[in-house]
Amino acid sequence: MKKLLLLGFGVLMAGVINAQVIFSGVSPAAIQGNYNLSYATGWGNASFPDLEDPANSVQEELVMYADDNEACDPATNGAALTGKIAILYRGSCEFGVKAYNAQQAGAIAVVIINNQSGALVNMGGGVQGPNVTIPVVMISDIDGATIVNEMANGPVTVFIGNKAGFYADDLGLTKAQILRPRYSSVPSMIATNGTEYDLNLGGTVYNYGSNDQAAVTLQAIITYNGTEIYNETSTPQDMFSGDSLVVMLPDFAPATWDEGYYKLVYKTTADAFTDEYDFDNEIESDFVISATDLSYAKIIDTTMLPNSSGGIRPVDGSGNAIPEYSSCIHFKDPNASRLAASAITFSAIKGSNATDTSLAGEEILLQIYTYDDVFTDMNDAGFSNPIQNFSDLVIQNYSFPSDLGGEVITVDFDLENIVALEDDQRYMFCVTTFNEELYFGSDPDRDYTANRDFYMQPLFPIEAGSGNFNPNGFGPESVPGISVSFISSAQVSLKEEQLAINMNAYPSPASDVLNIDFKQNEVNKVELVNMMGQTVVAQDVASNANTTTLDVAGVENGVYIVKVYLTNNMTHTMQVVVNH
Secondary structure (H helix, E strand, O other): OOOOOOOOOOEEEOOOOOOOEEEEEEEOHHHOEEEOOEEOOOOOOOOOOOOOOHHHOEEEEEEEOOOOOOOOOOOOOHHHHOOOEEEEEOOOOOHHHHHHHHHHOOOOEEEEEOOOOOOOOOOOOOOOHHHOOOOEEEEOHHHHHHHHHHHOOOOOEEEEEEOOOOOOOOEEOOOOOEOOOOOOEEEHHHOOOOOOOOEEEEEEEEEOOOOOEEEEEEEEEEEEOOEEEEEEEOOOEEEOOOOEEEEEEEEEOOOOOOOEEEEEEEEEEOOOOOOOOHHHOEEEOOEEEEOOEEEOOOEEOOOOEEOOOEEEOOEOOOOOEOOOEEEEEEEOOOOHHHEEEEEEEEOEEEOOOOOOOOOOOOEEEEEEEEEOOOOOOOOOOOOOOOOOOEEEEEEEEEEOOOOOOOOOEEEEOOHHHOOEOOOOOEEEEEEEEOOOOEEEEEEOOOOOHHHHHHHOOOOOOEEEOOOOEEOOOOOOOOEEOOEEEEEEOHHHHHHHHHHHOOOEEEOOOEOOEEEEEOOOOOEEEEEEEEOOOOEEEEEEOOOOOOEEEEEOOOOOOEEEEEEEEEOOOOEEEEEEEEOO
16 A cells, blocks of 8 residues: 555645635625635636635625626626625526626626536636636535525625635645545445555645644544544644645554444644634545445435535537546455446436436446556556556446436446456446536545545546546546445356246246246246235245146236246246236
């Protein structure tokens, strides 16, 4: 396992403040805290504000833009917008038009509320983009509804930008710079104990405030079923204003892992200290030891499904969507031969401006690739971008039966596509679309930047165009909302044996008697089961019998399953029709 030189309680003054762009509710208390955002950059204007520069930060009251709340036409409430932050909705005109109209009305920044669930898209400036000189950010439909509802009760103030130096006393953590478990969910079959799956813990503390701070610490706490099983705090260190502190805590390698949901929380604090902005003093990275599932996306504890509330798709250098696109997760483990992939869970959605926003009939490929480039980590000469050597292991088609846009769905692999994996072989588990209007779900709450820099392994490859795999994908902060389910590889050979069983039930339709030919298989029992799963006829079979008959004269007309029990504890099923 690759490790940094900083082990145990090691610390390092990094000396460079993190450029963390945030959208934060300031007042009233009901909306305080950080919200996910995307923000515009560039738009062809040298004067466009760089939100990573603290000098371009904005804190002010929100005012709803008045025309149709979309800012596609000039504002009718220019006096109210002057010197305020305009809030409006994504809709039928370009982002640049919206921002320019708000700017012309006197707004000092723009907040655009997404008009659909899921993806926060990258905002293009369009024709008016080069004329915009104020910050432009987007927030989700859910967060937007929370804020707009609170605006009905009175003034709402928010902060937009990099808060470095904005407060006097302000420590913080970021989701990008904490070490997370390597997976948010890992199958217990490859995580029986800490020697197979251990947690490297640590992170970077930032002193965003204008004051120096004394005795700064980082603490990590893990609880399982309400019981604390890990609690370590770093040695106190002083920090200058604007500095950052990299801290490593002791690894966690339990004697055994129990299946279930684990809560991991990082906290930072300092002596004689009241943080003026304490919404980023704690950050979670909960994880699951699962019976079956592998995922990098956060597992939602109420559903045990991967968070898939964001959305991603690639574009070319001109901003045009690329039709063929695969979203993948990378996997490699010394005990992978215990596993066979049995299902993939994912979500998809189309943009509001799609030709047809429904997913009904949309074709998706489910794919498993072997990733055959030979390298130890991404510093090695064998690591290549794009990926040079990969091979199809499994390809399976899936067609959406209805409009399941934004819903997390699980698709089982066909029996013949369930194959055992190999130890220390790299794999890519992928979902692929050929529709440029489709976004695959992603998790905006996870960021694996610190993990990438620590382990130096690929995380989320993408294929943008046929055969063009980028091992770095969109980056460690763009986490696919994908999980893969596994069965034990020992079950694969049994399933292959089941597929090889050959029997015959005739005639079908049957009127009075159903004949069953066991084709030399050793059998001890036969059942006729209706489509509700109820056994309507059962019959024991004598040892070494090659055939038997079932009396179906009293059975109602319909479709039934013949279930044959073999002496080796396997079963074989055949569908028949009874019609008198």
